[in-house]
Amino acid sequence: MPVAKVFVRKPSPSFRMALSGHPDKNSIDFDLACKQHLAYAEALEGIGLSVEYLPPLDDCPDGPFVEDVSVVFDAFAIACPMTELSRQSEAVSVLERIKTMRPVIELPSGCKMDGGDVLRTEKSIFIGVSKRTNRQAIEALAKLSPIPVHAVPVTKGLHLKSAVSCLSEDVLLVDRSCVDPELFPKFRSIEISPEDGYAANVLRVGDVLILPAGYPKVRAIIQKEDLFRKIIELDMSEFEKADGGLTCLSIFI
Numbered sequence: 001m002p003v004a005k006v007f008v009r010k011p012s013p014s015f016r017m018a019l020s021g022h023p024d025k026n027s028i029d030f031d032l033a034c035k036q037h038l039a040y041a042e043a044l045e046g047i048g049l050s051v052e053y054l055p056p057l058d059d060c061p062d063g064p065f066v067e068d069v070s071v072v073f074d075a076f077a078i079a080c081p082m083t084e085l086s087r088q089s090e091a092v093s094v095l096e097r098i099k100t101m102r103p104v105i106e107l108p109s110g111c112k113m114d115g116g117d118v119l120r121t122e123k124s125i126f127i128g129v130s131k132r133t134n135r136q137a138i139e140a141l142a143k144l145s146p147i148p149v150h151a152v153p154v155t156k157g158l159h160l161k162s163a164v165s166c167l168s169e170d171v172l173l174v175d176r177s178c179v180d181p182e183l184f185p186k187f188r189s190i191e192i193s194p195e196d197g198y199a200a201n202v203l204r205v206g207d208v209l210i211l212p213a214g215y216p217k218v219r220a221i222i223q224k225e226d227l228f229r230k231i232i233e234l235d236m237s238e239f240e241k242a243d244g245g246l247t248c249l250s251i252f253i
C-alpha cells in the first residue's frame with residue numbers, strides 16, 4: 001500500500017497516567033517522552049514520509065498510541081472497538097481525519113479490537129487473540145478483508161505486534177515467549193530472547209528499519225539478514241514504560 005500520510009499524536013501531560021503493566025510505569029518522564037516522540041516523528045520525516053500531527057488530547061493518557069484506533073486498508077478503514085474504556089474517546093479525532101480519505105466501517109457490537117493486534121503482510125493478515133482483541137472481531141474483520149485473516153493467540157504481553165514484526169514478506173522477528181512462531185507457516189522466524197522482547201516490535205518503512213535503542217543483540221541479528229539499507233535506533237524508554245512500542249505511535253494511510 002503506497003503511503004500518503006502518517007498520523008502521530010504528541011503526548012499530553014496526562015501521558016504519565018497511561019495504562020501499563022510495566023514495573024517502571026510510575027516513573028514516566030513527560031518531557032523526555034515529548035523529546036522521544038519528536039525524534040520519532042523526525043525520523044519518519046527523514047525517511048521521506050509526510051507526518052501529520054493530530055491534536056494532543058489532555059484527557060486521553062494513551063492518546064499517542066494512535067495505531068490502536070484504526071486498521072486502514074486501501075479502500076476503507078475499520079474503527080477499532082477498543083476494549084479499554086479510557087481509550088475509546090481517542091478515536092474521534094483520528095477517525096474524523098481518516099474519514100476525509102476513505103470510508104470508515106464499524107464492527108458489530110460485541111467485537112473488541114486494538115490495531116496493535118493486527119499484523120499486516122502482503123498476502124495475509126495475522127490478528128492476535130489477546131487481552132484487547134476477541135475472536136468475534138477477528139471473524140468480522142475477516143469478512144471485510146481483501147486478503148486472508150488468521151487468528152493467532154497471544155500468550156503473554158499486550159498485543160500481537162508487541163511480540164512479532166515483519167522484516168520482509170517472508171521473514172518475521174518473533175519473541176516465542178509471547179507467540180508461537182509455528183503459527184506463521186509461510187514465514188521464516190528469527191527468534192529473539194524474552195529479555196530482548198521489547199525489540200520484537202520494530203517499524204519497517206521500505207528499506208529502512210527503526211529499532212528501539214539498547215538492543216545490540218537484536219540489531220546484530222537483523223544486520224546479518226542484510227534486508228535493510230539503513231537501521232535507525234530510537235530511544236523509546238518512556239513509551240516502553242507505558243507498554244507501547246514503535247509501531248503504536250503512528251498510523252500509516
Ligand code: CIR
Pocket residue numbers: 018019020062065067068084087115116117158159161162242243244245247248
Ligand atoms: C495501552 O495499554 O493501551 C497503552 N498504554 C499501550 C498501547 C500500545 N499500543 C500498541 O502496542 N499498539
